[in-house]
Amino acid sequence: AFGFLQRKFLGNKTIDTNDLESVLDKLRQKLVSKNVAPEVADYLTEQVSRDLVGSKTANWTSVENTARESLSRTLTKILTPGVSVDLLHDIQGKLSHKDKDGKKQPYVFSVVGVNGVGKSTNLSKLAFWLLQNKLKVLIVACDTFRSGAVEQLRVHVENLAQLTDESHVRGSKNRRGKSGNDSVELFEAGYGGSDLVTKIAKQAIKYAHDQDFDIVLMDTAGRRHNDPTLMSPLKAFAEQAKPDKIIMVGEALVGTDSVQQAKNFNDAFGKVRNLDFFIISKCDTVGEMLGTMVNMVYATGIPILFVGVGQTYTDLRTLSVSWAVNTLMS
Amino acid sequence: MVLANLGKRINGAVNNALSNTQDDYATSVDIMLKAIVTALLESDVNIALVSKLRGNIRNKLLDKSAKGNRSMTNAQTKKLIHKTVFEELCDLVDAKETQVFQPKKKKTNVIMFVGLQGSGKTTSCTKLAVYYSKRGFKVGLVCADTFRAGAFDQLKQNAIKARIPFYGSYTETDPAKVAAEGVAKFKKEKFEIIIVDTSGRHRQEEALFQEMIEISHVVKPNQTIMVLDASIGQAAEQQSKAFKESSDFGAIILTKMDGHAKGGGAISAVAATKTPIIFIGTGEHIHDFEKFSPKSFVSKLLGIGDFEGLMEQ
Ligand SMILES: Nc1nc2c(ncn2[C@@H]2O[C@H](COP(=O)(O)OP(=O)(O)OP(=O)(O)O)[C@@H](O)[C@H]2O)c(=O)[nH]1
Ligand SMILES: Nc1nc2c(ncn2[C@@H]2O[C@H](COP(=O)(O)OP(=O)(O)OP(=O)(O)O)[C@@H](O)[C@H]2O)c(=O)[nH]1
Ligand SMILES: [Mg+2]
Ligand SMILES: [Mg+2]
Numbered sequence: 318a319f320g321f322l323q324r325k326f327l328g329n330k331t332i333d334t335n336d337l338e339s340v341l342d343k344l345r346q347k348l349v350s351k352n353v354a355p356e357v358a359d360y361l362t363e364q365v366s367r368d369l370v371g372s373k374t375a376n377w378t379s380v381e382n383t384a385r386e387s388l389s390r391t392l393t394k395i396l397t398p399g400v401s402v403d404l405l406h407d408i409q410g411k412l413s414h415k416d417k418d419g420k421k422q423p424y425v426f427s428v429v430g431v432n433g434v435g436k437s438t439n440l441s442k443l444a445f446w447l448l449q450n451k452l453k454v455l456i457v458a459c460d461t462f463r464s465g466a467v468e469q470l471r472v473h474v475e476n477l478a479q480l481t482d483e484s485h486v487r488g489s490k491n492r493r494g495k496s497g498n499d500s501v502e503l504f505e506a507g508y509g510g511s512d513l514v515t516k517i518a519k520q521a522i523k524y525a526h527d528q529d530f531d532i533v534l535m536d537t538a539g540r541r542h543n544d545p546t547l548m549s550p551l552k553a554f555a556e557q558a559k560p561d562k563i564i565m566v567g568e569a570l571v572g573t574d575s576v577q578q579a580k581n582f583n584d585a586f587g588k589v590r591n592l593d594f595f596i597i598s599k600c601d602t603v604g605e606m607l608g609t610m611v612n613m614v615y616a617t618g619i620p621i622l623f624v625g626v627g628q629t630y631t632d633l634r635t636l637s638v639s640w641a642v643n644t645l646m647s
Numbered sequence: 648m649v650l651a652n653l654g655k656r657i658n659g660a661v662n663n664a665l666s667n668t669q670d671d672y673a674t675s676v677d678i679m680l681k682a683i684v685t686a687l688l689e690s691d692v693n694i695a696l697v698s699k700l701r702g703n704i705r706n707k708l709l710d711k712s713a714k715g716n717r718s719m720t721n722a723q724t725k726k727l728i729h730k731t732v733f734e735e736l737c738d739l740v741d742a743k744e745t746q747v748f749q750p751k752k753k754k755t756n757v758i759m760f761v762g763l764q765g766s767g768k769t770t771s772c773t774k775l776a777v778y779y780s781k782r783g784f785k786v787g788l789v790c791a792d793t794f795r796a797g798a799f800d801q802l803k804q805n806a807i808k809a810r811i812p813f814y815g816s817y818t819e820t821d822p823a824k825v826a827a828e829g830v831a832k833f834k835k836e837k838f839e840i841i842i843v844d845t846s847g848r849h850r851q852e853e854a855l856f857q858e859m860i861e862i863s864h865v866v867k868p869n870q871t872i873m874v875l876d877a878s879i880g881q882a883a884e885q886q887s888k889a890f891k892e893s894s895d896f897g898a899i900i901l902t903k904m905d906g907h908a909k910g911g912g913a914i915s916a917v918a919a920t921k922t923p924i925i926f927i928g929t930g931e932h933i934h935d936f937e938k939f940s941p942k943s944f945v946s947k948l949l950g951i952g953d954f955e956g957l958m959e960q
Contacts, residue, residue: 349688355689431878433765433876433903435764438796462931463801464808465800465803468796468797468800469798469801470797471797472797541906570876570882572691572878572879572881572911573689574691574907574908578907599764602763602850602886604885606881608880609880
C-alpha cells in the first residue's frame, strides 16, 4: 500500500506515456465539455504529453496534477497575445501625424463576422470605449443588406450621443445635419449591393478626414464563412477602405465551427492582410464553456482584443487570461 | 450541410472494423465506436449524449452478435451496424411523443418566438408568416422586442417586403404591453395566425427569462417556438433546457443550416428537451425555409445511398 502511495502521490516519478494516457483522456473530455473543439483538445493534450514524457513529477505532486499544470501553461500561452494590444497608443501615434493642411488621417476599424454574432452591438461598445477616451467617432453603416441594420446603428448613435452629452435631444441633427452630436455621428447611405458598400466606406473615410474625426468604425453585414460569393467582397472592401484594424467578432456560443470561421475570415483578405483582433462576444451566455476563444486563437494565432459579456455599452472587457484558464480547467 | 461528412466517416469506421481480421468482434466494435464518437463530438453533439449513444450501440451490436455472429456474413454485419447507428441517431432527433401544433383556420392561433441572442428569431418569424400566408392563412406579425436597437425596423422592413401586416411601437418600452396590444388588434381584425417576435435572452440573466414568462402570460401562445442556431456548441443543452422550463416551447426552428456548422448542438437540444425541430432556415432570404423531417435529415447526414432500404427491413 505504501508503494502505491509513493507512486501516486509522493512525486519524483518519471512520467511515461502509459501514466499519462488516462489522465490525458480525462483532460480531453473536460476540454470538449467546455466547448473546446476535439482537434484543439487533441493538440493541447499532445502538448502536455510532449512537455511531460520523460520528466519527473515534483515532490508531493501526482501525475494528474502535473498534467493539469502543464495544460494550464499551454492554455495560457495560447491565449496570451504575442503582440501589443495597446490600441490607444497605436491610435494616438497615427493621429499625431498631420498632413500639409494640418489635418490627420482617421484611424479606421472594420468589424466582420458571421450572421448574428454581435458585430453591430460590439462595434457600439467599442465606440463607447473610444468616446470615453475623448476620441471623436464616426460610425459607418456598411451593412447595406440586412433589414434594419442602418436603423440599428442610428439607435446606437442616439444612445451614445446621449451618454456623452445629457442635453442631446434624440432624433435631433447635429451641426452637419447628421444623426448624433459633435463627438459621435452616423454615416449612412441606406441599403444596396456590395458596390455601395465600398463606395460608402471610401466616402466615409474622406468625410471623417475633412470633418476632423479621430476614428472611423465600419460595421459590415454578417456573412457565412463558407460562401465564396459573400466572402470575396471582403477582400475588395479591405483593399479599398484600408482599415487600420480588422476585428472579427466571434461568439462564445459557437461550437467546433469556430475553428473554421476564424480560419476563413483570416484568409478572406488575401495573402498580404490578416485579421488583427478578435472580440469574443456573448461570453456571459456560456457559463464555464469558454472553449470558443481557445478554438479561434488556436486556429489563427490572432489575439483577443476584448470579450463581450452582455448587451450594454459597458459590457466589453479586456480578457483576463488567468480567469479564462482557471475557468476552463475548473 | 449539417454533419456533412459524418456519414462518410461512420462508413469508413464501419468498413475498417469489418476488414479487421486480427482483433475479435468486440474489439473491432470498440475501435469503430471510438471513431464514431470522435465524429459526433466534432459535430458538436453533447458529450454526455455521445457517451450514452456509444453505450447503446455497443449493447445492441454485442447483444445481437452474441446470438449469431459466427453465421453472419460481412454484408449482414455491416447492415446491422448501419441500422443500429441510424436508429440511434434518429432517436436523438426524433421527439416522437410530442404532438406538433397545427394552426386552425377561422380561429386565432398565437405563435410566440423565443431564443438566444442573434439566433435568427426575427428573420424566421417572417419566414414562418410567409409560409402560412401562402397556405391561405391571414397572418400578422407583432414585434415584442423593445430592447434590441432597431428591432422594430428590422421586423417592419421584412414584413413590408413579404407583404405581411405588422404591429410594433417605437416608444413603448414594455414588451408585454406591446405584445398584448398587437395580439388584441389582430384578434379584433380576425387574423388567424399572430406571430410574436421577442428579444434574445439567455438563462444566466433571470430578469430576461422573467420577461419572457410575462409576455407569454399576456399573449397566451398556442405554440411557442425556440429558434436555435445550427452552429451552437456544447452550451446548447443547458440553454435549451432552461428555455424549456421557463417557456415550455413546443417546437424548434433550426437556423443557418446553409452554413458549414454540423448541427450536433441543436440535435442535443432536441434530445434534451424532447421537442421536435419543425423547420430549418437555409439562408437570409424569406424563402430559405424548409420543413424538417428527422428521418430524411439523418439519412442525408449519413449519406443517403448507403442507408436506403434500411428502414424497410
Ligand atoms: N448576452 C450577450 N448578447 C450579446 C452580446 N453581444 C451582442 N449580443 C446580442 O446579440 C444579438 C445580435 O447582435 P448584433 O450586434 O445585431 O449582431 P450582428 O453580428 O451585427 O448581426 P448581423 O448584422 O445580423 O449579422 C443582439 O441581441 C445583441 O444584443 C454579448 O456580449 N452578450
Ligand atoms: N445564413 C443564414 N443567416 C440567417 C438565417 N436566419 C437568420 N440569419 C441571419 O442571422 C442574423 C441574425 O438574425 P435575426 O433574425 O436578427 O436574429 P434574432 O434572433 O432576431 O436576434 P436578436 O433579436 O438580436 O436576438 C441576421 O443577419 C440574419 O440575416 C439562416 O437560415 N441562414
Ligand atoms: Mg449587424
Ligand atoms: Mg430579433
